[in-house]
Amino acid sequence: MLQLMGALFMGNKVVIKNSTSTCMVIEQYIRLLHACGMPKTDVDLIHCGGPVMGELLDRAPVRSIQFTGSSFVANMLSEKHKGKVFIEDAGFDWKILGPDMKQEELEYVAYQCDQDAYAASGQKCSAQSILFAHENWVKAGLFEKVEARAALRSLDDLTIGPVLTVDNETIQKHIDRLLSIPGARIQFGGKQLENHQIPPCCGSFQPTAVFIPLEEILKPEHFEAATTEIFGPFQVLTEWKEGQLDLVLEACERMDHHLTAAIVSTDIHFIQKVIGHTVNGTTYAGLRARTTGAPQNHWFGPAGDPRGAGIGTPEAIQLVWSTHREVIEDFGPIPDGWTPPHPT
Template identity: 60%
Template sequence: MGALYMGNKPLLHVDQRVSVVVEQLLRLLHHCGAPPTDVDLLHGPGTTMGDVLKGAEPRSTLFTGSQRVAERLAVELHGKVFLEDAGFDWKILGPDVRDLDYVAWQCDQDAYACTGQKCSAQSILFAHSNWVIAGLLDRITDLATSRKLSDLTVGPVLSWTTKSILDHTKRLLQIPGAKLLFGGKPLSGHSIPEVYGAVEPTAVFIPLEQALLPEHFGVVTTEVFGPFQVVTEWQDGQLPQVLDACERMSHHLTAAVVSNDINFVQHVLGNTVNGTTYVGIRARTTGG
């Protein structure tokens, strides 16, 4: 849209599995008055788009997607590309508990609105034990388990299959101390093709000490582009371990520090690197 606003004609390509979605977006724009000649849509595999880019030598390319393709494009286009890489997005709940219902609602929205298919969706929740004692996880459970396909509060996952999401869940549950908070089951009563995913909103709890172990950290911080998150609990004295986990993540896109304690907030911000970071008791990772 930014390219259009500036008078340019974009050539648009998305993963072939989701071309049907972006085609409907373009038809919506046409319905609202956009000239049909203002945007070209290329449907097909990524290799086809790669060949077009190499032949066209575009002055400007914007890419959102996997790290592997991003690194390849940076080389092939000699750096003439704007990249928005993947993101495993974290949220830290500080020791000061307040606005419990709102924070629970925001956690549910961050992780599961738009079926979790947002680049800045909440991937992992570091909840201080004060929030757990106050019942935050129970309230998130109530909100997440009320989502259903019939009212589209949960829907198809476009880039992960049902099997791949459930297999990832099983791998996480093999970590000592891990437990399924909710979800972990396929949706029922639908006709969603198998190439897409159809799972209940899911959260897996992983003990902080286990999550930090090198043999577990990779799977714990694997981004699932769907209704899925990892939850862990930290206590007083364990903030260094939480910050270590945040800094060991390879993709720093969006984060939230949920606290009104200015000293706590400054300490976290001063010891982490991120893209967009929201701060305050109503902090979020996404507006979706």
């Protein structure tokens, strides 16, 4: 909806195709815009699958495409349409807990870690995908605190619920692959929800965390699997010790999708080093740093890719939904008695 409104604000005629699993929502939103006075010719809504929309893009004189979805489809569109695509694709979002742990801050940090990973059942592009916890936090019991917070989630109040785009078989296969890594273990969760009516086409998993040793994550044979996003209530946990910050930063640099990130620390020199060696487009820093819950008054979007589409600010809207244009006016007057000079 944010990208739709940005496109309209900049005067574009919009053709929108939403996810087939949430198409009723966008249809009702457009009807709301009609009720508020938007001309019905401003937006064309199409209900269809991806291949049909792809054929429409091939045939229609489209000037620009904004795509939100998988990296595979984003790259396919980029190749097919010669780069005329702005992308909001997958976000494997990291959080680093610095060494400056204070016992009185443990409960809050655990709360925010749970919220970032499992709110909306983890179905946010900004959800916390991997947590690099300094050993001081681990020794203080952070993982157990996050587990206790996650255990409060229930189908009764939908603090955990259906996973719309990943089924249980896919989630289980991913967990099994990670557990094949030496030293990996299920920290908590790892089981399907019980006593529900969620259809099998959707996922239904407990909030789940798999711990993987940092050294194993960095190995080429494991890195891709350990940094694959599951768009649901799932995250990877790991621990780092004194002298291992450069390994953490190496992992962050090698990741493909640089959307959101969080640096939980009040040590300004630590924060500056991490920010200076990472490129995520929206990075939160400080004791209350988070990966999700971005307010609508700052830039939200990926970095490290010129195709990255942002939302949330006038700058983002202009970047995605407008283009620079220079109009030079020169009306004269022509001086009296002017004659053509010698050609140059």
